[in-house]
Amino acid sequence: MAKMVTQLFRGAVWLGVLLAAGLAQAQTIRLQEKATVSAGDVRLGNIATISGVDVRAAEKLAETVIIADLKKTQQIRAENVLLAVVTQHGASLSAALQMTGAAACEVSVGEAVMKPVVVAAAPVADVVPQQPVAAKPALSTLTAAITQRIISDLNANADDVRVTIDTISPLMDQVTKAGQRWQLRPLARNTLGTLQFEAQLIDGVKVTQKLNVLAKVEKRTMVVICTGPVARGKVIERDDVKLEETWLDRNLPTLFTKIDDVLYQEATRALAANSHLDQRDFRAADMISKGDVVKVEFMAGTLKVEMKARAMQSAKMHDAVTLRNDATGETYQAIAVGKKLAAVGAAR
16 A cells, blocks of 8 residues: 555656646546456556547557556556556656546456547637727816826726816816817826826917916725734734725835735734735745645645655745655655645646
């Protein structure tokens, strides 16, 4: 039993390296519940259907020998199929694998039936007729012209921008006549906060009015806040944070806008409840420390293998870490995906 687990683990590491390298497009092996073959070798194409987008790789996989010289009815488990494929193809395997279907296939001796290789057709996108777009009416007031200019400069949706005009003048809401237009020139480079524009009303080619306009601009943004006080040195968990809508009057690119970006980060200073979380107040925390006994997960399709290994170095979230199997002395690479948790193969 121990020998079989060791062999399966070695095959899992091979396939994990292969998946991480992204050598080819995905192939799916769907194992049948029952199959009948003539006396002789049992090949993968006899007991499973292979589908994917790489025809040559699928045909190559179909010829994989699972059992040599079958004499009597026998059960073949999915993990043994996976191990045979990885062992025979190794790093030259031309497709990343996913196992589906039955957990085991009962193979009996009889007339051989080779399962066809099914190649998934690429989906054809429906052609959606384009609807004619009506021309936008000319902006008829100075307030409307400034608002549209600000939204355009921010490259944002109108619902996500709030503009407050601080200049009081009858020209702000005066409707322009035919042949008239407002020409705007920003007097500052910022796009949020208090902005100043020089506005000129042009009638034909003649400037008839001039006005300096002040406007306050805010942009709607989703930011991450802490649900309670955060002590210095605390490692952030999902229950500690939430997303909140806020209106910003300046660019703050260091604020966290996604919860996943702040998870497992260590606070470098104490924060009050409901504070906006800033990247400058956090640093990456170690998920695995040197010498830790780490749970390692290998996943390929519906198959999952778990084992224990010892960390040879410390690692932060999503860092590569070298692990050692204390029983065999073998070392291998994995990815830190949680506290004392690492993964090999498909993304967790």
